Amino acid sequence: TTPQQKIDKTRQFGGGRVEIRLVGDYFDATLRAAQAxxxxxxxxxLPPFDDADVIEGQATCALEILEELPAPDLLVIPVGGGGLASGMVQVADALSPATAVRFVEPEGGPSLRRALEAGALVTLPAVDNFVDGAAVARIGDRNFAVLGRFAPGDALLAPENRICATMLEMLNVEGVVLEPAGALAVDALRDLDVAGRTVVAVVSGGNFDFERLPDVKERALRWEGRKKYYILRLPQRPGALREFLAVLGPDDDISRFEYLKKSARNFGSVLLGIETTVRANFEALEARMAAAGFTWVDITDDAVITSLII
Incomplete structure (x- = not known):
């Protein structure tokens, strides 16, 4: 399930001397295959994070930061397996002990947060691999030996849909291309009080496959509250669709219209996707739908249904 852009980049680095085998749908399965x-x-x-030399190598990121900015108030560090985070923490402890640290994980892969809550390593039963660069079910042993002293609240969780909004904002406003894992630390700034503080957010990757852009935009719109999906019960009679179109506001746009069931004698079920300009428009739209006598179910946040039909 690795994005094609990352596969191509790995092959390019190999200079024709690397054989790539795609094994496993999640990182942990791939890890076991590589070890076998x-x-x-x-x-x-070569371990990706649970190795003393790898941790030391990734720690140089903190060295470079502190050479240019000797005493930041706060470091915000993304976490997957914990190699970068455990390396940077050790450097910060040695050279800038007054600097506070916060970690950021995807909401669908909180291996560090759960381990900190349990006070011991935890293997997650399931992981959302949308943030593929940080979707790890279990933090590394050596990494947790360094990070285990932190409180659970020091590990922030970033919702995947909100990460998408951050990626689009960075692309459209700053002209910076980020992969989902690369956007973790920037996204977490939404949850932190940074006013008047010197803050460094580590942007850890730009290997983004632009074929994923429609999905990223879709998820960002849902997080911003500007796109919703409904199952609409539409009467099976002439003029019913025209009546529904009349309740739409000037900024409401139908992005999807699909009959799910048209065999019923009196009513049919319609999958309806609507985009609008501001979140508040949906409250007004639903009020008009109710006044017109339409029946519907909002399935936008129903992960089971949306994963099957959207």
Whole structure:
């Protein structure tokens, strides 16, 4: 399930001497496959985060920051397996102990947060792999040995749909291309009081496949409250659709209209997607729908239904 852009970039780095095998739908399955391969062939396994040398290498990110900005008030660090975070924390402790640290994980993969709550390593039963660069079910052993002293509240959780809105804002306003994991730290600034403070948010990746852009836009609109999906019960008679169109406001746009069931004698079920300019327009639209006698169910936040039909 790795985005094609990342696969192509890895192949490019290999200079024609790398064989890529796509194994497993989640990081942890891929990790087990890689470890098994090294045992079978005698190859050298390079861990992505749970390794002293890897942690030390990623710690140089903090060295570079503190060389240019010796004493920031706050470091905001994205977390997947914990290599970058555990390395940076050790450098900050040594060179800038007054600097506060906050970590950010995707809401669908809070392996550090759950471990901090339990006081021990936890393997998540399921992970949302939308934020593919940070979708890890279990924080690394060495990494948690460093990060385990923090409180659960120090590990912030970023909703996947909100991350999408941050990615679009960074692209459209700042001209910066971020992958979902790369946007974690910037997205978390929405939840932090940063006024008057010197804050460094670590932007950790720009390997974004633009084929994913329609999905990112869709999720961003839903988080902003500017897009909703309904199951509309529409009477099976001439003029019913025209009556429904009359209740739409000037800024309401139908983005999807699909009959789910048209076999009933009196009514049919319609999947309806509507985009608008501001969140408040939906309250007015639903009031007009109710006054006109229409029946509907808002399925926008129903993850089970939307994953099946949208």
């Amino acid at each position: 391969f090294t045992q079978e062939t005698g190859a050298l396994f």
